[in-house]
Amino acid sequence: MALSSNTPVTVFISSGEASLLERKVLMYSLRRNSTRELDIRVFNGTHNTVERDGHAPEPVPMSLKVKYQNVTEFSNYRFLVPALCGHQGKAISMDSDMVVLGDIGELFDADMGSDDFLAKPEAYGSQTDHQWGLSVMLIDCARTRFNLDQYFDEIEKGVYSYADLHQMLPSFLARHPFKIGQINSKWNDFDFLDKDTKLIHYTNLFTQPWKARSHPYGDLWFTYFEEACASGFITEKDIETALVRSYVRRDLREGNRWTLASYLRRSARELIAEMRCVRAKFR
Incomplete structure (x- = not known):
């Protein structure tokens, strides 16, 4: 045709x-x-x-x-x-x-x-x-x-x-x-990228960059995500909706890679959540 x-x-x-x-x-x-x-x-x-x-x-x-x-x-x-x-x-x-x-x-x-x-x-x-x-x-x-x-x-x-x-x-x-x-x-x-890739498909539902950190090619997804946000195509309301409904991980805005600061922030959040559960149990 x-x-x-x-x-x-x-x-x-x-x-x-x-x-x-x-x-x-x-x-x-x-x-x-x-x-x-x-x-x-x-x-x-x-x-x-x-x-x-x-x-x-x-x-x-x-x-x-x-x-x-x-x-x-x-x-x-x-x-x-x-x-x-x-x-x-x-x-x-x-x-x-x-x-x-x-x-x-x-x-x-x-x-x-x-x-x-x-x-x-x-x-x-x-x-x-x-x-x-x-x-x-x-x-x-x-x-x-x-x-x-x-x-x-x-x-x-x-x-x-x-x-x-x-x-x-x-x-x-x-x-x-x-x-x-x-x-x-x-x-x-x-889930692969090289110089000839025309389309990358994030097939593993457990490691997709918006759900989990450190996908080997997750930086690419975040590059496009940040550009789409900067252009206004993705709005703050879109992000808030996805976060509130748990469509994406809570630390989405921190990108793909772990850093010491992001690790400490996550650990603190988990510790606070655990303490709340313990407090609720004893109440």
Whole structure:
């Protein structure tokens, strides 16, 4: 599908309320590094809506039966992209826990040939089952038809598993033979960064920089976070909301690395909390 370099790049970000700051960092990185007009749309899995700049949130066509099967707040929303594009054109789907370092137009313009969508091959270590990583996808929306209600009926009957669907394993593809092509894997680097990385994906839910200190590539996330704050794209209200709701760690503003001062401050907070618990017990 040949596209003009002036065609806006359509990007869907799968997200939820708990992903407020991470998705805003991703959106900032997309715009900072793009030479093209971007049409960014955000799935909010908490509210079952899709949000777009300048428009009111709209409900998405996902049944509650399917919504409640999400492993994260947003796992199944990527499969709604072709229908929401009216089965026309192309679109990129990505998760919110990422930072984009390349020009996303490069991925959007990738030659898809006759493939339905492109994804990361052998994403989870298997060299035999071709476990596809769907956290970044380039989708030909005209070709691709997903039917989530049917898939989850078949999962419930034991025809294949949830993992088979989300990794496009042979047991799923035997019944739904999508043609899948390969993206450049540097467009979905799992917890890794080098000079060729175009997108870093913070996949480990326990070590993501906004949840834990000292991620080996967490300084990069904080660079974009601080720039987004300085530009006004991330507001003080956004940060306070994320803190009050415990979406991020309490010491988020102290950055990625431990220092003696930050260690002492955390120790003091923990000691005070422990003393309060002891006092409450004896009362």
